[in-house]
Amino acid sequence: MKNTFKILAAFIMISGLWSCASEDNFMIAEPQANAFAILTPDSGSAVTITETTPADNTALTLTWEGVDYGTPTAVNYTVEFALNGTDFATPTVITTVPATRYAMTFADLDAKAKALVVTPDAPYNGDPIAIDVRIKSSIGTTASEEKYSEVTTVVVNSFIPTVPPVLEKRELYFVGPASSAGWNNNNDNMPMFRDANNDDLYVYTGKFVADQFKLLEKKGQWQPQWGISGGILAVNDGTGSDPDPFVASGNGYYTFTVDVANNTFDMTPFAGNTATTIPTIGIIGDGTAGGWDTDTDMTQSSFDPHVWKITATLVDGFMKFRANNDWPVNWGSGTATSGVGVQDGSNIPVTAGTYDIWFNDLDGRYLLIPQQ
Structure with missing residues (x-):
């Protein structure tokens, strides 16, 4: 019996010592008192x-x-x-x-x-x-x-990023009695529509009077002036003689195309429907003044009821063209500044600035010309 009590006492003593050792080894992580540098x-x-x-x-x-x-x-x-x-x-x-x-x-x-x-x-x-x-x-x-x-x-x-200058693209404006401007070189002359993928290719589908016309690169200036010389497309850049005029052979609608890189042109009668006109066409989108809720109406040409124009200040965003302040007839495309809008097409990306915006409802072509 004495041996039993001795063994029990030894076990209790060892347990106590182990417990004390465990408490001594258990560390609580605490950061240093002062802020570090x-x-x-x-x-x-x-x-x-x-x-x-x-x-x-x-x-x-x-x-x-x-x-x-x-x-x-x-x-x-x-x-x-x-x-x-x-x-x-x-x-x-x-x-x-x-x-x-x-x-x-x-x-x-x-x-x-x-x-x-x-x-x-x-x-x-x-x-x-x-x-x-x-x-x-x-x-x-x-x-x-x-x-x-x-x-x-x-x-x-730091720095304020430099806004890259808008690269001025060549424009071609009609002048002459076959067009709406007559021989006035600064009379809200209608432009040709530059191709979205080829800056040297221009297309215009619209009304012509049976008479002569030429093309000018800048309104209010007679050169550079485009016309015909020797049966091909030619230009006077201001250092030579003016070319001969183009000629519309009769009153009516034509598709007129010029390629300034290859000095070619073509004028073909337009066979599509020109009798039906649209009461109103406007621009709409978050890049326009009215946002996606309100159209900003364009002005219909008195010379050609299928050509529309507006001078508008845009913000970075998107826009579309639509008829009669509603969505059943609308035009869009994914290309900026120029392109061919199609029914329910993509939103047109626009960059902040003031533009002359032209639209042709016969073929959906559009053109945004930056204004200084």
């Missing part, structure tokens, strides 16, 4: 970005002290940006990494910086952007035991 860059450092700066080069390298949680554990670090002076009320998370270093390219820094100041109603104005930067450390899959670094400030001097 961002080592680079120095607070107040500036980064300048221009349109010619290589986008993929390194613009900013952040390094910081590692955080000691008092026990070996994997630590994650989250880089946060905020507009200077906002006290990180709505921080922007840039990335989360397991290391104490993170590098940003010029393109990424530029985009992240501008995102802090740009709103739908206020584009970037070119002012320097002061960014407060901090690092947040955490452990575990739930990102617990968060600890924040000291704050450093980086100033980004």
Whole structure:
């Protein structure tokens, strides 16, 4: 019996010692008390970005002290940006990494910086952007035991992108008594419709009076002037003699085509229906003043009721042509500035600017001519 009590007492003693040892070995992870430092860059450092700066080069390298949680554990670090002076009320998370270093390219820094100041109603104005930067450390899959670094400030001097100039395309305007303008070179002269896929090819289907006409590249100027010389298409660019006129052999509708690259032209009577006219045609879409809810009516030509025109200011977006303020008859196409609209075709992409917009309901051709 004495031996039994000795064994029991020894077991209780050993159990107690093991319990104490287990409590001594159990560690609670706690971050260091003080905020850890961002080592680079120095607070107040500036980064300048221009349109010619290589986008993929390194613009900013952040390094910081590692955080000691008092026990070996994997630590994650989250880089946060905020507009200077906002006290990180709505921080922007840039990335989360397991290391104490993170590098940003010029393109990424530029985009992240501008995102802090740009709103739908206020584009970037070119002012320097002061960014407060901090690092947040955490452990575990739930990102617990968060600890924040000291704050450093980086100033980004960025740029306002240069709007590329609209490349002026050649236009060809009718002049002469066979056309609506007569021999007036600045009389709202009707243009030919430039092909969407070939800038040297022009087509016009419409009414002609039995008489002569020529083509001008610029309204109000007699040269460059296109006509016929030796039976082929010819031009006086201002350094030579004016070519002979084209001739419409009779009153009626024709399809007139010129190819300025190959010096060819063709004039063929149009056999389609010209008797039926449309009461109204307008432009509609988020690129137009009325959006997708309201048509902006075009003006019907008094010379040819199948040709329509409007001078309109557009915004970036899309538009279509439609008849009688409704969708049963509408024209669209996926090509900008010129093309052939078809029934229920794609929305026409448009770029902000003021344009003379021409439309021909006989063949669906359209043309947008930028106005200075």
